[in-house]
Amino acid sequence: MKIKQVSARNFRTLVEFDHHFLTGFCPISGKNNAGKSCVIRIFQHFLQDSDEYYYHYSSPRISFLRDRTQWTDDQYMSVGICLAIDRRDDSETFFFLDKFSSKSLEKDSATLKIQTEFDGPNSQKTTCWLDGDELDGKTSVEVARKLTSSSNLVVDNSTSISRRSSIFSGGFTELVDAQIDEKDRQGLKDAETRLRNKVGQIARKQKAQLTELIGRLKEDYEVNLTTVDRFRQSTVPIAITLLDKQVEVPLNEWGSGTRNRTEVLMSLMEAARIKEAATMENRTTPIVVLEEPESFLHPHAQAEFGKLLAALSSELEIQIIATTHSPYLLNHAEPRANTLLARKISRSKLQQTEVVDTSGDNWMQPFSEILGIIPAEFASWKSIIGASTDSAILVEGIIDKEYFEFFKENYPAIYNISDEVLVEEYGGKDALRNTAMLRFVNRRFKRMFVTFDLDAESDVRRSLDSIGFAKSVDYLPIGLSRPGAQCIEGIVPSSIKSKVYSDNVDLVDKLNSADRSERKSAKNSIKRKILEELRNQKPDEEELVEFKKLFTRIGKALKRTK
DSSP states (O other): OEEEEEEEEEETTEEEEEEEOOSSEEEEEESTTSSHHHHHHHHHHHHSOGGGGTTSSSOSSOOHHHHBOTTOOOOEEEEEEEEEEETTTTHHHHHHHHHHSSSOOOSSEEEEEEEEEEESTTOEEEEEEETTEEOOHHHHHHHHHHHHTTTOEEEEETTOSOSHHHHTOHHHHHHHHTTSOHHHHHHHHHHHHHHHHHHHHHHHHHHHHHHHHHTTSSSOOEEEEEEOSOOBTTBOOEEEEEEETTEEEEGGGSOHHHHHHHHHHHHHHHHHHHHHHSOGGGOOOOEEEEEOTTTTOOHHHHHHHHHHHHHHHHHHTOOEEEEESOGGGSOSSOGGGOEEEEEEEETTEEEEEEEEOOSGGGTTHHHHHHHTOOGGGGGGGHHHHTOOOSEEEEESSHHHHHHHHHHHHHOHHHHOOOTTSEEEEOSSGGGGGOHHHHHHHHHHSSEEEEEEEGGGHHHHHHHHHHTTOOBTTTEEEESOSSTTOSSGGGGSOHHHHHHHHHHOHHHHHHTTOSOHHHHHHHHHHHHHHHHHHHHHHOOOGGGGHHHHHHHHHHHHHHTSOO
């Protein structure tokens, strides 16, 4: 099951709200009180069972008196959601719709729209549309009830005090002990021993799944699952411990970041288990909602975790919708999946929520909002931000990138850098002066190395040093310390450059032109011709000793741990 669209009228800050979602990893960002939680409440209203909230402070159901927009006298309020239902992955709901609606479902997918309307505090109506056709009132009510009772939504709120680990706290155990006598206590102890043995057998699969997920993080812990001393209702509680350096530590004694990250992965594991455990006849694929999953994590860990969540959404084929204040938890590979919410301001007062345009060239808006960097600064970084590799070499321009690609293809013994290392341009030396952008991009990779022309070193070195970069470890200027050679063309064999210069005297003369644009154009033309001549001649490796030194230094630097 996937959420395709959500809509609202006069619901809290969502006065006139319609928004479409993609089907994979869909982050929602925006300032505090921008409306992110309102959107999540709509998901819960239609897809989460109220019984799951016995330990929460309020029901997920939307109420006219509690939730109507405060700055309108309109007595109408509505919320709606549009779902994509798949015959195979959501067979339970699909079969229900096929059986109880008057319309036969012939295709393998269906679109279900459901809306709740309020005409004042005492009038509420739920209506459903299946592939555009309205269902009758009784069927609509039954469909709505089916959606909330079929494990269609898994929610993990990293900021909530009532997460899974706090349900079975020490206070509950002490309360039970105080109300039973010694004989009953011994009987309970014997029963719990048998229960622990049984749960230990059942938990092996869950342990393997959680171990596999945690093993994909940089900090690799071993997982162990054990029962706790008491259980509530029909749920069997399991305590989690992580093994670090042969010392087994309960999850609630780890740092907040490690604990939060593990619990988020448990929610994903729960969703995967729901999807896999059911038979083909009653399968459902839940949607996972994560509220601020970056909580308590260092930026480096956020970057790693964001990439993992995006990868798991694709691998498990589960839609993940995450609210976030972190640029690392945005969807980097598919920026159009990011939703940015903002509040309209009228007479210096915050009003309704609006969706900021993030389509096309506006893809950088969510990143800009969080990082505090003007959108124009992102123009040359899009392909780098969206990279899926763990290591990257950033080069100054497109011609520099082509040099790397040429040696990778034609001189593998000289290049000697892994094929998995991304080589991408950053659009000129001025981009390296933006330390906020550099720091953000650097945290996205396990290893990143920056190159630039030697004649730009004095302009960019201070910026690189300020974020902790070290020469020959994290960056390297390219070229030779002599006039006209302080760039990548400077290490090209002299015979190739001489031929280009002699064949293009008119361009060489323009290098001394008083017109700046003419000088720049001539310089770029000569740079391109030198590369083309190198491609044509393909000199022997003995003539490319400077390139071998360059790639050897970069290769060694990339092998260092970050």
